Amino acid sequence: MITLNYSAHIVAPREKVWQVLWADETYRTWSSAFMEGSYAESYWEEGAEIKFLTPDKNGMFGIIEKMIPNTEMSFRHLGEIKDGIEVKKNWKDGTERYFLANKDAGTQLDIVLTVDDGNKEFAGYLNAAFPEALKMIKQLSEV
Secondary structure, eight states, X not given: OEEEEEEEEESSOHHHHHHHHHSHHHHHHHGGGTSTTOEEEEOOSTTOEXXXXXXXXXXXXXXXXXXXXXXXXXXXXXXXXXXTXXXXXXXXXXXXXXXXXXXXXEEEXXXXXXXXXXXXXXXXXXXXXXXXXXXXXXXXXXX
């Protein structure tokens, strides 16, 4: 597995950063770093399915493994969505985890992703896109 780590110190309370991460409008804004028009569909509860979609209904799906409001959100990726149809993949431990902690009159946001070793191209894509997404999360949170 490849582990990818991204971090930002945000001068805003954890509650504000959490809202920016998962509210539909702001999620659509910062996830545009991955693809313009990206959005997520979920009930946003632990154990619920989540779909990360592009405007043409392609993307990925998984489950919310852990959700502690204002502290942690963890997803396990299970497969791809093509033309609206879910196709399971053997991504072993493909995960995406967001951790928020109080730090220096603000919030420390740490994001840890695990990607299958055979998917180095996808890891490269994430390494290019996540720093841009973090900049947007920071800007949206610090207003």
